[in-house]
Amino acid sequence: MEDFSKLIVSFQSFIPFANSLRGMSAAQWNLPLQPGKWSASGIIGHIMLWDRHFMTDAIEPIASGVPLRLKHSDYDTFNAQAAAYAATVTQEQLIDATVAQRQQLIDLLQSLSITQRETTYLDLDGNPFTIHAYLIDFIDHDRHHRLQIAHFLLN
Template sequence: MRDTKAVITSYGEFSKWLISLKELSNEEWIKPIAEGKWSVREMISHFMNWDNYIIATVVPLVKDGEPFGFPEFESFNKLASSYATSGISKDDLLDEVILTRNHLVQVLKDMPEEVITKSLPVGGHTHCPHTGEPYSLIYIIQEFIEHDLHHKRQLQGVLK
């Protein structure tokens, strides 16, 4: 059984790193991380897009004891890219991403332990095919921590 408080705290600590991105130049902010890849701003918007999805779709289903799934990734991720390139300023986007992450962390903290750890099917599957662990909201949050860290490492590699 995972320590839900530690997982939620870890998820929230990502905001500290996001704040540091306010120091980026505009050139760094809009530069793709590699040819044909997203820019820093698009990747940052991507984090918020997923947090909003968890808040608006996943949490209500979990609270009702209902299974959940995820949208088709490519079109969903394009929404994040479009928002990032819509003209929103670097500081405004970062503020919005941080506010959204902090809101999600508070939502998770307010959920009863038995709800956040309850096993539920995700995308029609009861267990993760890679680990064999049963799916639950806290398991998915742990997966998103890994997802965030993957993208953070990509960005750090480019921003050095």
């Protein structure tokens, strides 16, 4: 099992990546990465809103000692809302919000006790939720989207 501190370092590495996107032109920022795919803007909005969702519905309840509010989401609807949100703010505003949201989430994760971090919780659908599995999944999720953007910028 990967150590919590190593997972946090990996999870935190998204912040400098997001900050590096400040140098993208407006055209690059808003252009779909491939036909029928999201733009960098849509991806960053998507990641920011997933961070907010997990913070409010899972991590904050864990920190407060109350049941999780997390339940299965309609991913397509959630992702469409994220892309729509990204279109309503500037590049700088979205990157600022994303960096702030990720840092707030990391700070809260780091404030959890070892017991809170290692407990298996149940979401509202009765599915198990652990901090470790969440971090592994979202580090991989970040990596997937980082590679998409990096590939786009190289071409």
